[in-house]
Amino acid sequence: MSLSRSPSPQPGGGWASPGLSSPFGEGSGTTTPRTGYRIHDGSSVSWESAKAKTEGVNGYPSFSTHNNGFFNRHYRKISSSLPRFNIGADKSYAEKEKLGRGRWSVRGGSRLARLRSMVRQANRKTKIRFLIGLGIFMLFLIYQMTPIRYWWRRSKALGGGKKFVIILAANQGGGVMEWKGPREWAIERDSIRNKKKYANRWGYDLEIVDMSTKKRYAHEWRESWEKVDTVRNCLRKYPDAEWFWWMDLNTFIMEPSYSLQSHIFNNLGTNTYRDINEYNPLNITHPFPSEHLDAEARSAVGDGKVSSINLVIPQDCSGFNLGSFFIRRSQWTDRLLDVWWDPVGYEQKHMEWEHKEQDALEFLYINQPWIRPHTAFIPQRKINSFPVGACSENGNDTRIHYNEKDRDFVVNMAGCEWGRDCWGEMYNFRELSYYLNRSLWERFKEDLVAVIWFKLTGQKVKL
Amino acid sequence: MHMAMPSRKSSTPRPYTPRSRGVPMLRRSRVQAIVLGLCALATLLFTISHIFGSSESIPSGTPPVVIITVLDTDHYSKAYLDTIKQNRNDYAKKHADLMLMLCYLDYATFFPETTDYDLAGAPSSWSRVPAVRHALTKFPHSTWFWFLEQNSLIMNPAMTVESSILDKVEGLMLKNHPVVPPDSVIKTFPHLKSHQVDLIVTQDNTGLAQGSFILRRGEWSKFFLDTWFDPLYRSYNFQKADAHALEHIVQWHPTILSKLVIIPQRTINAYIKGGPADESGLYKDGDFVIRFVGCETGGRDCIKEADQFSKQWRAVFDARS
Numbered sequence: 001m002s003l004s005r006s007p008s009p010q011p012g013g014g015w016a017s018p019g020l021s022s023p024f025g026e027g028s029g030t031t032t033p034r035t036g037y038r039i040h041d042g043s044s045v046s047w048e049s050a051k052a053k054t055e056g057v058n059g060y061p062s063f064s065t066h067n068n069g070f071f072n073r074h075y076r077k078i079s080s081s082l083p084r085f086n087i088g089a090d091k092s093y094a095e096k097e098k099l100g101r102g103r104w105s106v107r108g109g110s111r112l113a114r115l116r117s118m119v120r121q122a123n124r125k126t127k128i129r130f131l132i133g134l135g136i137f138m139l140f141l142i143y144q145m146t147p148i149r150y151w152w153r154r155s156k157a158l159g160g161g162k163k164f165v166i167i168l169a170a171n172q173g174g175g176v177m178e179w180k181g182p183r184e185w186a187i188e189r190d191s192i193r194n195k196k197k198y199a200n201r202w203g204y205d206l207e208i209v210d211m212s213t214k215k216r217y218a219h220e221w222r223e224s225w226e227k228v229d230t231v232r233n234c235l236r237k238y239p240d241a242e243w244f245w246w247m248d249l250n251t252f253i254m255e256p257s258y259s260l261q262s263h264i265f266n267n268l269g270t271n272t273y274r275d276i277n278e279y280n281p282l283n284i285t286h287p288f289p290s291e292h293l294d295a296e297a298r299s300a301v302g303d304g305k306v307s308s309i310n311l312v313i314p315q316d317c318s319g320f321n322l323g324s325f326f327i328r329r330s331q332w333t334d335r336l337l338d339v340w341w342d343p344v345g346y347e348q349k350h351m352e353w354e355h356k357e358q359d360a361l362e363f364l365y366i367n368q369p370w371i372r373p374h375t376a377f378i379p380q381r382k383i384n385s386f387p388v389g390a391c392s393e394n395g396n397d398t399r400i401h402y403n404e405k406d407r408d409f410v411v412n413m414a415g416c417e418w419g420r421d422c423w424g425e426m427y428n429f430r431e432l433s434y435y436l437n438r439s440l441w442e443r444f445k446e447d448l449v450a451v452i453w454f455k456l457t458g459q460k461v462k463l
Numbered sequence: 464m465h466m467a468m469p470s471r472k473s474s475t476p477r478p479y480t481p482r483s484r485g486v487p488m489l490r491r492s493r494v495q496a497i498v499l500g501l502c503a504l505a506t507l508l509f510t511i512s513h514i515f516g517s518s519e520s521i522p523s524g525t526p527p528v529v530i531i532t533v534l535d536t537d538h539y540s541k542a543y544l545d546t547i548k549q550n551r552n553d554y555a556k557k558h559a560d561l562m563l564m565l566c567y568l569d570y571a572t573f574f575p576e577t578t579d580y581d582l583a584g585a586p587s588s589w590s591r592v593p594a595v596r597h598a599l600t601k602f603p604h605s606t607w608f609w610f611l612e613q614n615s616l617i618m619n620p621a622m623t624v625e626s627s628i629l630d631k632v633e634g635l636m637l638k639n640h641p642v643v644p645p646d647s648v649i650k651t652f653p654h655l656k657s658h659q660v661d662l663i664v665t666q667d668n669t670g671l672a673q674g675s676f677i678l679r680r681g682e683w684s685k686f687f688l689d690t691w692f693d694p695l696y697r698s699y700n701f702q703k704a705d706a707h708a709l710e711h712i713v714q715w716h717p718t719i720l721s722k723l724v725i726i727p728q729r730t731i732n733a734y735i736k737g738g739p740a741d742e743s744g745l746y747k748d749g750d751f752v753i754r755f756v757g758c759e760t761g762g763r764d765c766i767k768e769a770d771q772f773s774k775q776w777r778a779v780f781d782a783r784s
Contacts, residue, residue: 290593292594292596292597292600293596293600294596294600294603295600331683332682332686335683338716338717338719342693342695342712344695344696344699344711345695348695348699363695367693368689368690368692368693369685370682370685
């Protein structure tokens with residue numbers, strides 16, 4: 001059998017058996033024989049001539065430039081598909097594994113070797129096609145799956161995600177006040193992961209704020225009024241950002257495929273309303289009746305320009321809701337953040353203002369005319385849908401409550417810590433969000449294959 | 464396709480030079496003419512839009528400074544209030560560019576619907592805040608608003624707000640100066656430029672003097688006045704009502720402090736002898752303004768005190784006209 005090109009347990013390793021060298025083998029583009037120097041000069045092919053021949057074809061591993069005729073070109077294919085006889089000579093482990101000698105191996109060699117031979121055998125056209133396909137796939141990977149997507153979505157020209165910062169208030173009331181149980185940890189973990197994913201997807205910044213009641217606040221006036229400080233810190237930390245989105249921990253972004261730009265800010269004017277009379281649960285007199293104020297303060301819509309909107313808040317059944325709101329970098333915002341908390345107001349009202357900043361803001365809105373022309377309201381279900389448990393006194397309200405058919409953007413489990421099951425609600429909404437945002441393949445499996453299977457066999461199957 | 468060599472020229476030369484441009488109409492001279500024409504058109508449109516379009520332009524005859532005085536018709540005689548009005552009016556007439564605005568404390572005549580502005584039982588001195596806000600509305604194009612309390616007289620018609628205060632404010636302002644004397648921790652900003660100044664006040668022995676201050680129109684002025692007028696301050700029973708409320712917001716809110724300058728007292732707020740001021744704050748002849756601070760209490764009589772100076776200001780005013 002001296003005809004056969006020797007099988008080699010080392011893939012691509014060249015001639016494993018010294019005495020058997022093929023007169024044809026060199027032409028089919030093996031790599032330089034690494035074990036070549038061990039060849040005993042018992043054959044007709046000297047090392048020098050083999051090397052020369054190999055070098056002659058080395059640049060063209062897949063096809064021979066020497067037109068050696070049909071048999072020579074296809075000889076290797078034929079032989080390589082045959083079962084191989086493992087002679088195992090000259091192997092270092094031959095001593096250890098004597099039993100392995102002479103065993104039949106089917107297409108010996110690792111997967112890598114097989115792949116390599118496949119590449120060698122493919123023709124040029126196929127290769128180019130494959131490369132193009134691979135290139136497209138790589139581009140897709142690079143731009144859709146990796147951090148690069150994050151960067152291009154952030155950039156001003158392509159996405160503008162840099163203009164948005166999500167501020168997530170984690171660990172509210174925790175710290176010295178109370179220990180967290182496993183459910184609280186689970187809520188926090190899920191909520192943070194949800195926002196992280198969303199921020200990464202669209203190139204926004206996410207600032208997770210530890211709102212735990214610190215010791216330094218525990219006996220101070222400003223206990224748990226940190227919303228203002230936090231927003232101010234973020235203004236400083238993200239100097240490129242324009243809009244800051246405050247989110248409470250008990251919120252869940254149900255539709256991560258909505259970007260803030262397309263969902264709200266590209267059409268801020270039409271997505272918000274300036275005239276509170278459109279939905280006015282607090283019965284605020286609007287606009288101001290006082291005649292000494294200027295026209296802008298007395299107009300129901302301020303100056304009516306989108307550029308003058310600096311604060312976007314939703315209203316629930318009982319007034320403003322600061323569980324999810326937007327605030328924009330501006331001088332006006334600096335002023336608002338500055339006067340939002342005031343010791344004189346605090347001293348008089350802190351027993352009354354259960355919701356702290358929220359009540360204080362309502363008070364400012366009601367009493368200080370400079371606030372109104374720069375505040376806009378957003379329909380609650382745009383950024384802050386409630387589950388049925390919240391605001392449920394008057395039954396289901398289409399302005400307030402989440403509806404999966406409309407694919408609401410964000411759900412806020414407001415007030416779930418007062419006698420409702422926060423973790424249960426969070427879990428349900430998380431699963432619902434996954435269900436609503438299944439990929440095509442998952443839909444195919446679950447809505448078609450599983451259903452057909454159920455009809456055929458009567459068994460429910462999970463794919 | 465990449466060629467190693469340029470293509471060969473044809474061996475038979477053409478009888479004319481080929482045109483360098485494809486479009487025959489666009490000769491250089493014509494391009495110039497077209498560009499010039501477009502420029503002229505743009506200029507014309509721009510001018511027209513500025514003449515007819517913009518509503519923001521300042522109408523002629525707008526007073527640059529508005530003086531605001533709130534008159535207390537309940538407690539003072541009409542004759543006295545008339546002298547005060549005349550004083551302001553005469554001063555305003557001397558400077559045709561100044562305008563006078565008089566607000567009566569009796570809001571019933573001025574603000575027909577006072578329900579929101581009955582001050583909720585707070586002292587009547589609070590009325591200066593909505594009065595200035597009202598002036599901002601009434602004179603929508605004026606830049607500076609000078610609030611001057613009723614019990615005071617303008618003594619020197621030669622001085623104007625612009626030339627003696629606004630233009631010199633960078634030199635006049637007290638830098639790094641405690642807001643509340645003698646040793647408040649909160650101090651005025653050391654590096655303010657005149658264009659950053661929105662509020663000019665003075666200080667007497669007791670604190671910030673809110674009887675005479677100058678405010679610049681802008682978003683900030685609305686914010687400032689509305690914050691000052693917050694109902695929670697009015698209901699708080701500050702000992703000196705609006706004066707203490709002003710000190711409070713200046714000290715607690717840096718957005719207010721950063722726009723404020725304190726200038727020497729006598730520039731716009733000289734006191735009559737006996738007022739709560741140092742020697743440097745008491746009135747001397749030639750000062751801009753005299754205020755009869757505290758004349759409404761302690762057995763003093765504002766009308767009498769004003770009388771002493773009435774002849775003086777009339778004489779000075781007449782001499783200059």
